[in-house]
Amino acid sequence: MDAKSYNTCVQDWADALFRFACKSTGNEEDARDIVQNSFETLWQKKENVPLEKGKSFLFQVAYNQSIDLYRKKRRVHLTDTITSQETMKPSNPDLKRILERALAKLDEQARALVLLKDYEGYKYDEIAQITGLSDTQVKVYLHRARKTMKNYLISVERII
């Protein structure tokens, strides 16, 4: 990968990476740091990373940094600090917030898996390569996360 390819990765994946880091950490400043560190790491190792592997490399670095950050802080709050505009479905105006709260119920690892699956559309095997987990582990962790979020949705709707 040369400098031109690196800049292409910045154009294509900087926003997605930032989105992932925001949802994973729940903090915009931490997300910016993660994104900057991820691209810096890619620049340093660009000679060994082909262009087609650039995206997975970036998300792998971002995932590891978010996990490390979670372990340092031991607590993640999905707050309303994301100041950018967000689109909302008219039929379910509160669904997004409910999902955010449901996502916050998950641990850092499960949350990252759900984000990689839903935001970036990675397959189980691709998520396994990024996170360093096995295919079976990815499947089991995602299933647990889905069940947890479904149960939370049921509990909220019952309350509502």
Add this chain to the structure above:
Amino acid sequence: MINLENYEEYLILYVDDELDDDAIKALMAFLEQHPNLKKELELYQRTKLPLETAIMLSGKQDLQKNESKKIAIQPWWRYYAAAAALLLIVFTAYKWMNKTTDNTIQNELDIVKNDTANTITQPIINEPESDTIPKQVIVQNTQSIHTKPLHQHSTSVAPINTSQHTTKPTKAEEKIQSSTENPVPENPIVFVKEEESKTEEVIVEPIKNVIPNKPLQTPVAKEKKFKKGLLAKLFINAEKQEGLEHLKNQVEEKVATVKSLNENLKNTSVEFKIGNKELLVLNF
């Protein structure tokens, strides 16, 4: 085979888009048989996060790098270049110093050769018409040699193997040394014979035959021995000893000549007769 025990797993796989076409058909068929499970499928579908494309990173152009093709020299290349330059300088200086030393040694050796050649070729024994002039010549030669101190040639000369030059002086050499220690030799052996040759021609001829056209070089041998003793203390490179060996050989020849002369003297006798009557017989 989808059943009531594993249907939930298939529902999640369907939501995650991990089922192939055959598995999807089977799941749909199972849900048709169990319509109450369709609501559960909808709940799992609602857990899928919607893509928030509105969240964008501001200032991402700051993450981009310059695409100019400048090749940065790695720091370690600089170290190698500096080391190579230093080695080249040291090698050049070493070669220059060796060349200068060789030239100096060669010049000094030439000077030594010229000095010894001049002392060898200079006639020490003149015509026997006057007995004082040869004495003066010898003295002058001796002084001319000694006025050139040998330490002037000892600046850059390698040490010489002193064992080759330290020889115990023979009796003839000792006589020569003792005869030349005085500023003016009292009775040089040469001149005694020359004087007697005027009156006793028979006696002188053997001496002349012994030394045909060769000037006696007793002072020179002494001077060479003196010089050889000093040379032994000089630092002369082994490669430069050829000239010294030549000098040594010549000195040895002269010493042998003197020795033979001494032997002849032993077998020489002088007789004074008046008529047939012997007055005096001198045996040497």
